[in-house]
Amino acid sequence: xxxxxxxxxxxxxxxxxxxxxxSSLGGIVAKINxxxxxxxxxxxxxxxxxxxxxxxxxxxxxxxxxAVYALRxxxxxxxxxxxxxxxxTVRELALNLKVGEVFDNGVVHKKYERRELWKHSLxxxxxxxxxxxxxxKAQGDDIYPVALLxxxxxxxxxxxxxxxxxxxxxxYEQDNTLMEWDIEKKIFGFDHSAVGQALLKEWKxxxxxxxxxxxHHKPFLSKVPNSKTPYILFIADYLCHxxxxxxxxxxxxxxxxxxxxxxxxxxxxxxxxxxxxTWQAVYKLEEEGLLF
Amino acid sequence: xxxxxDILKEENEILKIKLxxxxxxxxxxxxxxKKDLENHLSVLLELxxxxxxxxxxxxxxxYTVQEKVEEVSEMAQILIKTNLELEGLLKDAKQASxxxxxxxxxxxxxxxxxxxxxxxMADLLAETNLDIEQKDFVETxxxxxxxxxxxxNDILDFSxxxxxxxxxxxxxxxxxxxxxxxxxxxxxxxxxxxxxxxxEFDDNIDNLLIGDPVRIQQILINLIGNAIKFTENGYIxxxxxxxxxxxxxxxxxxxxxxxxxxxxxxxxxxxFEQFSQEEGSTTRKFxxxxxxxxxxxxxxxxxxxxxxxxxxxxxxxxFFFVLNFEKSTMIKEVAxxxKEVAxxxKEVAxxxESITVLLVEDNKINQKLAxxxxxxxxxxxxxxNNGREAVEAFQKNKYNxxxxxxxxxxxxxxxxxxxIRKLDGGNEQLIVALTANxxxxxxxxxLAAGMDKFLAKPIKKQAIIDILTSINK
Numbered sequence: 001x002x003x004x005x006x007x008x009x010x011x012x013x014x015x016x017x018x019x020x021x022x023s024s025l026g027g028i029v030a031k032i033n034x035x036x037x038x039x040x041x042x043x044x045x046x047x048x049x050x051x052x053x054x055x056x057x058x059x060x061x062x063x064x065x066x067a068v069y070a071l072r073x074x075x076x077x078x079x080x081x082x083x084x085x086x087x088x089t090v091r092e093l094a095l096n097l098k099v100g101e102v103f104d105n106g107v108v109h110k111k112y113e114r115r116e117l118w119k120h121s122l123x124x125x126x127x128x129x130x131x132x133x134x135x136x137k138a139q140g141d142d143i144y145p146v147a148l149l150x151x152x153x154x155x156x157x158x159x160x161x162x163x164x165x166x167x168x169x170x171x172y173e174q175d176n177t178l179m180e181w182d183i184e185k186k187i188f189g190f191d192h193s194a195v196g197q198a199l200l201k202e203w204k205x206x207x208x209x210x211x212x213x214x215x216h217h218k219p220f221l222s223k224v225p226n227s228k229t230p231y232i233l234f235i236a237d238y239l240c241h242x243x244x245x246x247x248x249x250x251x252x253x254x255x256x257x258x259x260x261x262x263x264x265x266x267x268x269x270x271x272x273x274x275x276x277x278t279w280q281a282v283y284k285l286e287e288e289g290l291l292f
Numbered sequence: 293x294x295x296x297x298d299i300l301k302e303e304n305e306i307l308k309i310k311l312x313x314x315x316x317x318x319x320x321x322x323x324x325x326k327k328d329l330e331n332h333l334s335v336l337l338e339l340x341x342x343x344x345x346x347x348x349x350x351x352x353x354x355y356t357v358q359e360k361v362e363e364v365s366e367m368a369q370i371l372i373k374t375n376l377e378l379e380g381l382l383k384d385a386k387q388a389s390x391x392x393x394x395x396x397x398x399x400x401x402x403x404x405x406x407x408x409x410x411x412x413m414a415d416l417l418a419e420t421n422l423d424i425e426q427k428d429f430v431e432t433x434x435x436x437x438x439x440x441x442x443x444x445n446d447i448l449d450f451s452x453x454x455x456x457x458x459x460x461x462x463x464x465x466x467x468x469x470x471x472x473x474x475x476x477x478x479x480x481x482x483x484x485x486x487x488x489x490x491x492e493f494d495d496n497i498d499n500l501l502i503g504d505p506v507r508i509q510q511i512l513i514n515l516i517g518n519a520i521k522f523t524e525n526g527y528i529x530x531x532x533x534x535x536x537x538x539x540x541x542x543x544x545x546x547x548x549x550x551x552x553x554x555x556x557x558x559x560x561x562x563x564f565e566q567f568s569q570e571e572g573s574t575t576r577k578f579x580x581x582x583x584x585x586x587x588x589x590x591x592x593x594x595x596x597x598x599x600x601x602x603x604x605x606x607x608x609x610x611f612f613f614v615l616n617f618e619k620s621t622m623i624k625e626v627a628x629x630x631k632e633v634a635x636x637x638k639e640v641a642x643x644x645e646s647i648t649v650l651l652v653e654d655n656k657i658n659q660k661l662a663x664x665x666x667x668x669x670x671x672x673x674x675x676x677n678n679g680r681e682a683v684e685a686f687q688k689n690k691y692n693x694x695x696x697x698x699x700x701x702x703x704x705x706x707x708x709x710x711x712i713r714k715l716d717g718g719n720e721q722l723i724v725a726l727t728a729n730x731x732x733x734x735x736x737x738x739l740a741a742g743m744d745k746f747l748a749k750p751i752k753k754q755a756i757i758d759i760l761t762s763i764n765k
Contacts, residue, residue, distance in 0.1 A: 042331060042334050042335075043331040043332075043334065043335055044334075044335070044338065079335060082331065082335075083331075083332055083335060086324065086325075086328045087324075087327060087328050087331050088324055088327075088328075133316060133317055133320040134312075134313035134316050134317050135313070135316065136316075137316045137319055137320060138320070139320060139323065139324070140320075267309075269305075269306075269309065270309045270312075270313070273306065273309055273310065273313070274313065
């Protein structure tokens with residue numbers, strides 16, 4: 001007699017995640033974010049955050065000394081790396097390497113691979129940042145970590161409910177007129193953006209982060225007034241899904257994409273130029289084996 | 293045409309967009325660089341701060357280290373100096389102590405030799421025909437002389453222990469025989485003070501053990517003598533008990549208890565100290581050197597024991613100590629047979645023919661004394677005054693035994709012995725050394741010089757009888 005199992009809740013998944021090695025992600029991201037937001041923060045604060053995670057510290061140093069930056073001198077400390085590469089570069093490097101850890105393994109599905117999801121996440125983050133900087137002349141500091149984490153909910157579903165997640169992917173493969181997150185809602189009762197929202201909230205990340213992840217498919221529902229972040233995240237995500245490093249393609253939200261562009265006063269052609277340049281960079285990283 | 297224009301227009305538009313992007317990026321990057329510069333500056337400042345802090349710490353450290361080095365080297369010098377002084381003092385003290393003990397040992401010797409002469413002659417005098425008054429004088433003389441000898445023996449023992457010259461012998465002993473002997477010896481003293489002497493002997497004690505008979509006897513004599521001295525009209529009890537019976541080692545508890553005047557609690561510890569009796573007046577009242585208990589204590593400690601006393605003023609005292617003795621491997625029966633054989637031999641000796649003796653001795657009194665003792669044992673005694681006379685006598689006559697003093701003028705005993713050994717028949721000659729040096733080691737020197745046996749002076753009647761008995765066998 002099969003026991004009737006209570007359907008899994010978002011809360012169950014959050015608790016499971018916090019008891020797994022994914023949980024160390026939250027602390028690091030929160031700390032790095034604090035540094036970005038605190039005007040008095042110094043290079044040494046970033047240094048401290050990175051150095052308290054020895055494997056991350058080693059990864060950052062290894063990457064700093066890799067061919068990508070082609071430095072003439074060997075970087076021996078995080079402090080040194082910040083001086084040579086710049087604060088933002090080191091910060092992004094640390095975020096990439098830390099968040100990437102979670103995507104750097106797992107099942108290979110016919111249509112899905114965690115590594116592919118990571119490539120997508122990285123592309124979304126870089127695209128979003130570049131849009132902010134090149135079109136809106138803003139720093140883009142905040143959007144980068146949010147974009148990296150926007151699909152973290154999928155990782156959680158895959159990690160703790162692999163059978164059901166595979167079921168979602170199978171259904172999506174047979175009928176790609178459906179939105180992937182709609183299938184999730186059917187199977188789980190919620191989708192990966194809701195899981196990501198709960199998780200970021202649990203990790204005590206800022207409310208606008210949580211909000212952007214929650215509404216990255218539906219930016220018009222964002223609860224943060226005047227925030228551009230959900231829109232840019234949505235725009236970058238949409239572009240990547242459709243023509244860039246994609247995970248799924250979603251077609252029938254094109255009108256929303258146009259609305260979002262209009263809302264921010266952006267021009268699709270200009271955005272696509274930015275996106276395509278960015279993706280070239282991502283593909284280059286992939287070729288050189290530097291995604292993780 | 294229109295197409296080309298459109299394419300150019302399109303390209304122009306893209307270039308415009310790209311230009312905008314580059315310009316925007318430049319301003320963002322400028323800001324970023326500004327931030328980095330600020331960061332670099334703060335890092336530099338931090339480094340500078342850290343550097344000056346380091347400099348400070350380094351200076352402090354150098355200063356402190358220098359100070360410590362100076363302090364330590366100063367202390368080391370003082371220590372070296374003190375050490376040298378201490379070494380000097382220690383050397384002086386050791387030399388003084390050795391000199392003192394040697395002096396005491398030698399002095400007691402020098403005193404013992406004439407005293408023995410006096411005592412020996414007095415003994416002989418007592419055996420002549422004397423009237424009652426004369427007999428009384430002689431007996432008093434003997435008594436006083438014996439007391440003096442006892443005191444001198446105590447001092448000699450004590451200085452030997454102090455000089456580290458006293459060694460504990462390991463021979464076969466029978467504790468019961470020793471205890472009975474001591475009791476027999478002390479009986480007359482006990483009688484003098486109307487004391488009853490008793491022995492309680494545990495039958496579990498093995499007959500033959502390994503120990504130093506002389507020192508055990510001395511300990512028991514000291515303790516019983518002490519008990520007699522402080523008890524009148526009472527009981528003195530010697531008890532020897534085996535503590536456990538499941539081992540080859542005999543762990544024996546010795547107890548000497550009396551019903552005498554006892555010791556006040558506050559003085560119990562003091563009584564084992566040198567030159568101390570319970571109080572000054574005790575010495576005047578009861579006599580003694582105050583060395584007896586101290587020697588006893590040290591002798592027991594030399595045998596790995598520890599003496600204790602339980603006492604109460606007016607209610608007697610009990611001295612007790614535990615000594616461990618190895619069991620002798622010799623079988624009891626053998627010892628018994630040997631004893632019987634010795635007894636028979638002794639009896640035979642007394643009826644044997646005259647023994648010829650050459651007595652080599654420079655001291656006239658000792659000559660006389662030894663001669664008397666020997667003659668009483670049926671010996672024909674000839675005298676030689678020194679080694680050379682002894683050698684000459686040996687060449688003329690044959691002797692059953694030669695008693696040879698060691699220290700003599702003209703030719704000493706060692707040389708004389710060596711000379712005789714080289715002469716015809718000299719190897720077979722029985723030569724018994726007489727030596728006044730009672731220190732351990734003399735025996736070895738005598739035997740090494742070629743002498744057969746060894747007798748410590750003062751010459752005792754029994755020792756001479758034993759030797760004579762052994763040659764009669």
